[in-house]
Amino acid sequence: MSTIQLHGKSFEIFLPEALLQEKISELAAQINTDYAGKKPLFIAVLNGSFMFASDLFKSITIEAEICFIKLASYKGTTSTGQVITAIGLDVDLTNRHVIVLEDIIDTGKTLHTFLPQLYNQQPESLKICVLLHKPDATLFEVPIDYCCFSIPNKFVLGYGLDYDGYGRNSKDIYKLAE
Ligand code: XMP
Ligand code: MG
Numbered sequence: 001m002s003t004i005q006l007h008g009k010s011f012e013i014f015l016p017e018a019l020l021q022e023k024i025s026e027l028a029a030q031i032n033t034d035y036a037g038k039k040p041l042f043i044a045v046l047n048g049s050f051m052f053a054s055d056l057f058k059s060i061t062i063e064a065e066i067c068f069i070k071l072a073s074y075k076g077t078t079s080t081g082q083v084i085t086a087i088g089l090d091v092d093l094t095n096r097h098v099i100v101l102e103d104i105i106d107t108g109k110t111l112h113t114f115l116p117q118l119y120n121q122q123p124e125s126l127k128i129c130v131l132l133h134k135p136d137a138t139l140f141e142v143p144i145d146y147c148c149f150s151i152p153n154k155f156v157l158g159y160g161l162d163y164d165g166y167g168r169n170s171k172d173i174y175k176l177a178e
Contacts, residue, residue, distance in 0.1 A: 004174060006163050011174035015149060020131075020159060020173065021055065023148040027129070028059030030146065031099070039063045040097040043118070045110075046070040046087065047168070048103035051160035052131040056101065067091045071110050093121035103160055104132040105142055112140035132156065132173075151175075 002013045031040075039062075044053035046068050057066050070087035098118065102111060111128065118126055127145035136153040157163045158170030167174070 003177065004167075004170070006157070006167050009163070010177040011157060011163075011167075012177045013172055014151075014156060014175040015159075015173040017159075017171040020148070020171075024052065024055050024131075025059050027146055027148055028056050031056075031129070032060060032062050035064070035097060035099075036062055038097045039065070040099050041091065041093070042066040042099050042101055043089070043091075044068050044101040045103070048160050048162070049101050049131070051168075052103055053101045056129075065091075069114075071114055089117075093118060093123040095122075095124045098123040098126045099146075100126070100128050102128065102130045104134070104156070105130050105144065106134050106137045108138050108140035108142040111142045115142070131159075 004011050042053065042057060042060075042064060044050065044066060047070065053066065053068075057064070067089070068087065069089050100111070100115075100118070105111060105128075115126075115128075128143060129146040130144055131148045133144055133147045133150050134153050135150055152175075155163070155176040156173050157167035158173045160168050161173065162168045
């Protein structure tokens with residue numbers, strides 16, 4: 001399907017499944033090289049990153065762990081500006097090589113607010129790995145170490161990303177039509 005309708009809005013195909021999978025495999029290969037022997041701990045940020053985290057982690061061939069936290073700052077198609085921690089972290093990060101997995105960095109507020117909590121636990125290293133980044137939407141600087149796609153400042157959905165709860169189950173990513 002090249003367009004879908006959701007909550008009265010029209011979305012057009014943007015990043016098809018094959019392209020997503022290709023980039024994610026490349027990224028996993030890079031991480032396998034960079035973290036060989038380091039037993040990294042991936043922290044995936046729910047809900048939006050669950051498909052990205054799953055596909056990336058399946059291509060990680062070195063010894064690695066994964067855990068999940070839940071943060072939220074979005075309502076509808078614009079950020080509420082408030083970051084809520086709905087499920088906290090239950091793993092000790094001391095001396096660990098940590099890689100945070102996020103679906104998308106938009107204004108940067110979510111990670112900018114949350115990262116100090118991770119640094120406080122004194123991990124050996126901490127890197128940020130994102131599927132999508134909207135550079136033109138930046139309000140809070142976040143250091144991004146691995147990124148699959150830099151995209152324009154348009155609302156997107158699919159592949160784990162939602163519009164008020166719906167649309168996550170698409171294998172492709174769509175963007176809000178003009
Ligand atoms: P911030 O502004 O804090 O936003 O960097 C990060 C979180 O907001 C969600 N987000 C989106 N969700 N389509 C979505 O479905 C979008 O275009 C979008 N932009 C931001 C997302 O959950 C992300 O973790
Ligand atoms: Mg998210």
